Amino acid sequence: MNAIDMKNTLLSLLLLIGCIHCKAQEKPNIVLLFADDAGYADFGFQGSKEMKTPNLDKLAKQSLRFTQAYVTDPTCGPSRAGLMTGRYQQRFGFEENNVPGFMSPVSAKDGPAMGLPVNETTIADYLKKRGYSTAFYGKWHLGGEDKFHPMKRGFDEFYGFRGGARDYFPYEKEPKEKLNKLEKGFGNFEEHNGYLTDELAKEALAFIDRSHKKGTPFFAFLSFNAVHTPMDATKEDLEQFPNLEGNRKIVAAMTLALDRAAGKIIDRLEELGIAENTLVVFTNDNGGPTDKNASINLPLSGTKSNYLEGGIRVPFLMKWPGKIKPNSTYDKPISTMDLLPTFYAAAGGNANELKNIDGVDLLPFLTGKSQKVPHETLFWKKDARGTIRKGNWKLLRFPDRPAKLFNIEEDPKELNDLAAQRPEIVKALYKELFQWESSLLRPRWLLRKSFEKDDIDRMDAYWPLQSN
Known part of the structure; x- marks a missing residue:
C-alpha cells in the first residue's frame, strides 16, 4: 500500500469513527423524574390551587399530558x-412490597431474600446495550441484598438507598432499618x-x-422518595404555605422541594x-x-393500596421536542410498564424485538402513526x-364481598356500581381475569410469620411451582 492509499484509508477510518460518534449523539438523552406517593391532584398542572409546582407546570406546557x-x-x-x-410483576412473583415481616414460601433457599429476580432484564440493561450511560438516584426498593443492587441491574452509578422509606435529613445514628442508609x-x-x-x-x-x-x-432515573413519609420538610419550604396546617402543610412543602x-x-x-x-x-x-x-386524589375515588382509580391512576408528562406535540393531552389508557419499550425505541431499538414484555412502545400512538x-x-x-379494565369496563374482585363493575368513561369517580345490572359483563371479565392469573408465577413472599406445609400445598394448587 503506497502513502496515498494509506492516507485515504486512515481518512476513511477517521470519518467512520466520526460518523459512529455522530450517530451516538443523535440518540436522545432520557430523564425519568419519578415521585413517590404523590396525590393525583397535588400539582398545579393537575388543578391544585394549594401546591406550588411552577417547574413541573412549565414542563407540562412543554409536554404531552396523559389523562x-x-x-x-x-x-x-x-x-x-x-x-x-x-412486565406485569406478578409474572415473576413480585406481588408485595419487600419489607420486614414478609417472608418467602416458595422454597427454603429463597428465605427472606426478596427483590427483583436477577434473571429479569431491566430498563437500564436494555439502554446500556444501546450505548447509554445509566444512573439511578433515590429510592430503590427492589431488593436489599447485594445481588439486587442497582449497579448489578444495569446502572453504572447509584446514589440513594436500597429500602422503601427513610428520613430526608441525615441520620445522626444508625437507622433501625439498615436498608435505608444512604x-x-x-x-x-x-x-x-x-x-x-x-x-x-x-x-x-x-x-x-x-x-x-x-x-x-x-439515562438518568431520579426515583425521589418525596413525598412518601416520614413527613420531613425544611423550615424555609414550610414558610411558603402559611395558610395550610398539619400534614397538608408538610406535604405541600415536600412537593415544593420535589418541584425545585x-x-x-x-x-x-x-x-x-x-x-x-x-x-x-x-x-x-x-x-x-x-x-x-394528606394527599388528594380528587376527582378520583380511592387511595394508595387499593384498585380504585385514585390508587392506580397517576399524573404523567412526556416531553420530547420535535417528536411529541407540546401542551397536548392523550386520553387513552397507558401504563408505566410502557416506559421500557418506549425508551428502547427512542434509543433506536426495535421494540417489536423485545421478548416477554407486557408494555408497548407508545411512540406510534403519540405521533399519530397508529390510531x-x-x-x-x-x-x-x-x-x-x-x-381488570377492558375498554371502558372495569371489574374489581374482592375476597370478602361481591365484585363491583364500573364504566370508567361515564363514571371515572366509580360511584355507580353496575354489577347487578350487567351480569354478563361481570361473568366475561371474571373469566378473562382468571385466565390471566393462571399464567402467573405464585407470589415469592407473603405477610406471614411462618408457613405450615398445608399452606404451601394450597398455594401449589393455585400457582404452579415455577422456577424463575
Whole structure:
C-alpha cells in the first residue's frame, strides 16, 4: 500500500469513527423524574390551587399530558418492578412490597431474600446495550441484598438507598432499618448534608454534566422518595404555605422541594443545550395515601393500596421536542410498564424485538402513526384481590364481598356500581381475569410469620411451582 492509499484509508477510518460518534449523539438523552406517593391532584398542572409546582407546570406546557396513565400496582415496590421490567410483576412473583415481616414460601433457599429476580432484564440493561450511560438516584426498593443492587441491574452509578422509606435529613445514628442508609456507588455508606430531595438532584446534575462532557447519551432515573413519609420538610419550604396546617402543610412543602429538584434538572438540560435532544418523563409510583401524608386524589375515588382509580391512576408528562406535540393531552389508557419499550425505541431499538414484555412502545400512538389503543385490557392483582379494565369496563374482585363493575368513561369517580345490572359483563371479565392469573408465577413472599406445609400445598394448587 503506497502513502496515498494509506492516507485515504486512515481518512476513511477517521470519518467512520466520526460518523459512529455522530450517530451516538443523535440518540436522545432520557430523564425519568419519578415521585413517590404523590396525590393525583397535588400539582398545579393537575388543578391544585394549594401546591406550588411552577417547574413541573412549565414542563407540562412543554409536554404531552396523559389523562389515563396507570401503574401496575398501587404500592411502591411492585409498581417499580413493573416499570423496571416492562412486565406485569406478578409474572415473576413480585406481588408485595419487600419489607420486614414478609417472608418467602416458595422454597427454603429463597428465605427472606426478596427483590427483583436477577434473571429479569431491566430498563437500564436494555439502554446500556444501546450505548447509554445509566444512573439511578433515590429510592430503590427492589431488593436489599447485594445481588439486587442497582449497579448489578444495569446502572453504572447509584446514589440513594436500597429500602422503601427513610428520613430526608441525615441520620445522626444508625437507622433501625439498615436498608435505608444512604449509599453512593456500591457499599459506600455515608449520610448526606442538607435535605435529601435537593441532594439527589445535585448528584444527578453531576452525572448529566459528566455524560455531556463525554458526549455519550445518558439515562438518568431520579426515583425521589418525596413525598412518601416520614413527613420531613425544611423550615424555609414550610414558610411558603402559611395558610395550610398539619400534614397538608408538610406535604405541600415536600412537593415544593420535589418541584425545585425537578426544575434544576430541566434547567441544566437547557443550559447545556441538550434539552432539544432529551426525552423527559415525569410520573408517580401509585396513588397518594390520603391518611399518612394528606394527599388528594380528587376527582378520583380511592387511595394508595387499593384498585380504585385514585390508587392506580397517576399524573404523567412526556416531553420530547420535535417528536411529541407540546401542551397536548392523550386520553387513552397507558401504563408505566410502557416506559421500557418506549425508551428502547427512542434509543433506536426495535421494540417489536423485545421478548416477554407486557408494555408497548407508545411512540406510534403519540405521533399519530397508529390510531389503535395501546392497551385494550389492563390487569391488577394482589392475593385474592383482582382487577381488570377492558375498554371502558372495569371489574374489581374482592375476597370478602361481591365484585363491583364500573364504566370508567361515564363514571371515572366509580360511584355507580353496575354489577347487578350487567351480569354478563361481570361473568366475561371474571373469566378473562382468571385466565390471566393462571399464567402467573405464585407470589415469592407473603405477610406471614411462618408457613405450615398445608399452606404451601394450597398455594401449589393455585400457582404452579415455577422456577424463575
